[in-house]
Amino acid sequence: MPQGDYIERHRRDYGYRPDHFERKRKKDAREVHKRSQIAQKAIGIKGKMIAKKNYTEKAQMKRTIAMHEESTSRRKADDNVQEGAIPAYLMDRENTARAKIISNTIKQKRKEKAGRWDVPLPKVRPVAEDEMFKVVRTGKRKTKQWKRMVTKATFVGPGFTRKPPKYERFIRPTGLRFTKAHVTHPELKCTFNLEIIGVKKNPNGPMYTSLGVMTKGTIIEVNCSELGLVTPAGKVVWGKYAQVTNNPENDGCINAVLLV
Amino acid sequence: MVQYNFKKITVVPNGKEFTDIILSRTQRQTPTVVHKGYAISRLLQFYMRKVKYTQQNFHDKLSAIIDEFPRLDDIHPFYGDLLHVLYNKDHYKLALGQINTARNLIGKIAKDYVKLLKYGDSLYRCKTLKVAALGRMCTVIKRIGPSLAYLEQIRQHMARLPSIDPNTRTVLICGYPNVGKSSFINKITRADVDVQPYAFTTKSLFVGHTDYKYLRYQVIDTPGILDRPFEDRNIIEMTSITALAHLRAAILFFLDISGSCGYSIAQQAALFHSIKSLFLNKPLIVVCNKTDLQPLEGISEEDRKLVMEMKAEALKTIVGQGDEPTDSDSVLLTMSTLTEEGVTAVKNAACERLLNQRVEIKMKSKKINDCLNRFHVAIPKPRDQKERPPCIPPAVLEAKAKQTAEEEKRKTEKDLEDENGGAGVYSMNLRKHYILASDEWKEDILPEILDGHNVYDFIDADILQRLEELEREEGLRQAEIEDDDFEMDGTELAPEQQATLAAIRKRKSLLIQRHRMKKSTAESRPTVPRKFDKDKQYTSERMGRQLSSVGLDATLAIKRMRSRSVSRRGRKRERSPETRSADGGDGMDIDGDTASKKQRLSRSRSRSVSRAPNEVVPGEGFRDSAQKGKAIKLAKKSVKKRNKEARRGEADRVIPNLKPKHLFSGKRSSGKTDRR
Numbered sequence: 001m002p003q004g005d006y007i008e009r010h011r012r013d014y015g016y017r018p019d020h021f022e023r024k025r026k027k028d029a030r031e032v033h034k035r036s037q038i039a040q041k042a043i044g045i046k047g048k049m050i051a052k053k054n055y056t057e058k059a060q061m062k063r064t065i066a067m068h069e070e071s072t073s074r075r076k077a078d079d080n081v082q083e084g085a086i087p088a089y090l091m092d093r094e095n096t097a098r099a100k101i102i103s104n105t106i107k108q109k110r111k112e113k114a115g116r117w118d119v120p121l122p123k124v125r126p127v128a129e130d131e132m133f134k135v136v137r138t139g140k141r142k143t144k145q146w147k148r149m150v151t152k153a154t155f156v157g158p159g160f161t162r163k164p165p166k167y168e169r170f171i172r173p174t175g176l177r178f179t180k181a182h183v184t185h186p187e188l189k190c191t192f193n194l195e196i197i198g199v200k201k202n203p204n205g206p207m208y209t210s211l212g213v214m215t216k217g218t219i220i221e222v223n224c225s226e227l228g229l230v231t232p233a234g235k236v237v238w239g240k241y242a243q244v245t246n247n248p249e250n251d252g253c254i255n256a257v258l259l260v
Numbered sequence: 261m262v263q264y265n266f267k268k269i270t271v272v273p274n275g276k277e278f279t280d281i282i283l284s285r286t287q288r289q290t291p292t293v294v295h296k297g298y299a300i301s302r303l304l305q306f307y308m309r310k311v312k313y314t315q316q317n318f319h320d321k322l323s324a325i326i327d328e329f330p331r332l333d334d335i336h337p338f339y340g341d342l343l344h345v346l347y348n349k350d351h352y353k354l355a356l357g358q359i360n361t362a363r364n365l366i367g368k369i370a371k372d373y374v375k376l377l378k379y380g381d382s383l384y385r386c387k388t389l390k391v392a393a394l395g396r397m398c399t400v401i402k403r404i405g406p407s408l409a410y411l412e413q414i415r416q417h418m419a420r421l422p423s424i425d426p427n428t429r430t431v432l433i434c435g436y437p438n439v440g441k442s443s444f445i446n447k448i449t450r451a452d453v454d455v456q457p458y459a460f461t462t463k464s465l466f467v468g469h470t471d472y473k474y475l476r477y478q479v480i481d482t483p484g485i486l487d488r489p490f491e492d493r494n495i496i497e498m499t500s501i502t503a504l505a506h507l508r509a510a511i512l513f514f515l516d517i518s519g520s521c522g523y524s525i526a527q528q529a530a531l532f533h534s535i536k537s538l539f540l541n542k543p544l545i546v547v548c549n550k551t552d553l554q555p556l557e558g559i560s561e562e563d564r565k566l567v568m569e570m571k572a573e574a575l576k577t578i579v580g581q582g583d584e585p586t587d588s589d590s591v592l593l594t595m596s597t598l599t600e601e602g603v604t605a606v607k608n609a610a611c612e613r614l615l616n617q618r619v620e621i622k623m624k625s626k627k628i629n630d631c632l633n634r635f636h637v638a639i640p641k642p643r644d645q646k647e648r649p650p651c652i653p654p655a656v657l658e659a660k661a662k663q664t665a666e667e668e669k670r671k672t673e674k675d676l677e678d679e680n681g682g683a684g685v686y687s688m689n690l691r692k693h694y695i696l697a698s699d700e701w702k703e704d705i706l707p708e709i710l711d712g713h714n715v716y717d718f719i720d721a722d723i724l725q726r727l728e729e730l731e732r733e734e735g736l737r738q739a740e741i742e743d744d745d746f747e748m749d750g751t752e753l754a755p756e757q758q759a760t761l762a763a764i765r766k767r768k769s770l771l772i773q774r775h776r777m778k779k780s781t782a783e784s785r786p787t788v789p790r791k792f793d794k795d796k797q798y799t800s801e802r803m804g805r806q807l808s809s810v811g812l813d814a815t816l817a818i819k820r821m822r823s824r825s826v827s828r829r830g831r832k833r834e835r836s837p838e839t840r841s842a843d844g845g846d847g848m849d850i851d852g853d854t855a856s857k858k859q860r861l862s863r864s865r866s867r868s869v870s871r872a873p874n875e876v877v878p879g880e881g882f883r884d885s886a887q888k889g890k891a892i893k894l895a896k897k898s899v900k901k902r903n904k905e906a907r908r909g910e911a912d913r914v915i916p917n918l919k920p921k922h923l924f925s926g927k928r929s930s931g932k933t934d935r936r
């Protein structure tokens with residue numbers, strides 16, 4: 001035993017107290033009651049934290065119990081078979097019901113009308129102009145109000161130079177300019193930090209697209225050369241579209257999902 | 261900074277605890293209430309403060325960790341190497357490096373988010389930004405969780421390392437496993453090292469301390485080393501090698517000449533030769549242990565040759581140090597830790613050699629010259645050629661010799677005890693040395709308690725004599741008492757004496773009564789000093805009356821009392837000492853009619869007479885009583901109007917405490933603080 005192990009040395013020389021094991025057993029038995037008492041009496045933030053921790057434990061426990069209760073034996077799934085049902089390999093195209101065709105055409109027409117894209121977030125909350133811009137008063141008497149400052153996250157390209165300050169109508173502050181986005185691949189479920197190449201479309205309007213404002217639902221183009229994707233022809237894919245899934249001005253970062 | 265106290269490192273919390281601590285501290289120590297109606301600048305300040313505060317705390321705690329863990333390059337190479345052997349320098353540095361990067365990352369996060377917060381325009385936006393910032397900081401800490409756990413383990417182990425001082429006098433014990441190193445250190449120091457028959461019982465370095473020539477030496481016991489190539493050595497052996505390599509110590513190489521450790525002398529000699537490069541410049545002693553099983557003379561020829569080779573090597577270390585004669589005895593020593601013969605000889609030899617070497621080195625170093633100039637051994641100059649050796653009277657010499665002979669001859673109680681079985685088995689006969697009148701009484705059993713009393717309290721050698729004396733005294737006293745009583749009978753007195761006796765008795769009873777009354781009402785009566793005596797009990801007239809009623813002349817007493825109670829006024833110093841000295845002889849004679857000049861000159865007053873209002877007291881500064889009277893009048897006039905109108909005066913000033921601190925600061929434990 002090393003010289004510095006005081007606890008073990010004491011135990012070796014003097015042993016335990018006569019009632020040590022008894023006390024330990026009783027103390028451990030009391031732990032349960034003590035824990036429940038604390039959980040009941042704690043108020044404020046501490047109470048909330050304890051409740052949350054207990055809830056996650058309870059949920060986890062339920063899940064494990066359910067898992068254990070799953071029977072290992074596999075039984076045959078005895079679904080009721082409908083009248084006139086035939087297996088898939090016997091189905092002919094001509095037998096498709098008419099109604100289905102009609103409903104399909106209607107859906108197609110509706111889609112084309114709405115101009116919806118096949119994207120993860122098809123619908124987003126519209127952002128009003130006064131939410132997007134802040135009025136900046138200028139002039140000697142601060143009466144002119146034609147300038148606007150963007151309050152959302154923006155993207156400006158690498159070769160961007162401002163217009164002369166006297167003439168620029170829209171101010172995009174440096175603190176709100178982002179160059180990188182955290183892009184998640186929907187199938188691989190992993191996230192990469194990729195550079196933004198440009199803003200493709202902002203659902204709130206073409207003006208925002210041209211300004212480069214990124215809000216929730218915006219389609220951006222990211223540089224995915226890191227991912228090493230290759231086209232069937234053999235060319236390397238270096239840019240892909242992604243859709244923004246969070247509010248960047250609230251979180252300080254841009255989270256997007258790759259559109260495959 | 262050189263730091264050998266690894267126990268002072270603060271505990272490293274693990275990842276989850278760390279974030280909990282910091283976040284709950286932020287929640288407690290920063291303002292918690294904010295509403296969305298507040299001015300935007302106030303909202304921004306509120307949230308920025310939280311982000312900065314959290315970052316600051318993380319920074320402080322992580323910096324503390326980085327600073328307190330020792331840097332392996334800054335400490336003594338012995339400790340540096342030891343820590344490398346035990347914990348792997350690279351892992352250690354990596355872990356600390358990760359902590360450092362985490363600290364920088366957190367700083368950057370805080371900076372970025374504070375910059376973003378400046379563009380916040382609503383409470384919700386600021387709040388979510390703050391949540392994002394804190395969340396990111398906590399993720400950074402979660403990622404370094406394994407490093408924190410590793411550092412905590414290292415810290416716990418480091419705190420239990422033996423405290424070895426690399427710079428002081430050290431004796432190092434090395435050799436094969438199971439040769440008797442730990443038994444040796446158990447014998448000479450108080451270290452309690454495990455001794456077991458299997459090899460590698462000692463798995464780490466052990467330290468013990470021993471004294472020699474009033475100096476303290478550390479003795480370090482190392483785990484056994486096997487004869488292997490350097491790369492194959494395991495961690496335990498590496499600790500011994502580290503100690504051998506870096507500590508400037510006297511080395512005791514232990515040799516088991518009986519072979520009961522399982523290794524032959526040839527193997528041990530091979531080990532010696534493979535590590536002899538580590539013995540350079542260090543006093544080396546080859547110790548042959550377990551001589552009770554196999555004496556040194558009895559070993560075989562080739563073994564003897566090997567041992568002599570080792571001794572030659574060891575001799576080289578002496579000769580290398582210069583001016584030490586071939587004291588071959590102090591290089592190869594034999595001992596047995598079981599029978600304890602030779603143990604102290606080995607220790608003394610090692611300590612002596614080490615001390616000499618250290619002294620030599622110190623003498624040769626440059627620093628000694630500064631000190632040498634200050635040393636001076638004073639030798640008295642001989643004034644003539646006569647020899648004066650120390651003179652010891654022959655009687656003293658004889659006594660000394662006799663004493664030593666006696667000590668050797670005398671059998672001590674401890675020897676008896678050892679003979680008869682040891683401390684637990686034999687208890688000495690305490691009655692053996694009793695000095696009694698008759699020797700047969702030594703073994704008698706004496707009762708200790710009789711009828712509830714201690715017998716010893718009643719034992720006395722000359723008790724009969726004392727009884728006689730007491731009785732004589734009693735007889736005398738009885739006689740006395742009878743005489744006294746005889747006197748006290750009232751019928752023998754003359755009538756006047758009887759009257760005075762009656763008066764005295766009456767007065768005495770009166771006093772007793774009055775005292776009793778006073779005592780009974782003592783609680784409700786205020787204790788007033790005598791000068792405010794309103795009953796006028798202690799006046800001089802009363803005293804005069806009482807004294808005269810008894811029949812004494814009271815006038816002188818009254819005069820004396822009055823003169824003593826003169827009011828304290830500034831008295832002029834006596835200017836003419838000769839007049840005083842003329843009276844000096846009589847000055848003490850107060851009962852006579854002459855009063856001293858002082859008393860005659862000063863005005864004697866008793867305390868009960870008050871002063872005239874306009875009387876000029878010498879210290880006040882008034883010219884005469886008219887001026888004083890005018891001053892008094894002016895003072896009264898100035899105050900009259902204010903008093904009449906009942907306005908606040910000078911004595912009515914008060915400094916209020918309008919904002920007591922306890923009502924206007926601090927958080928409340930439960931409830932809100934919006935009412936102050």
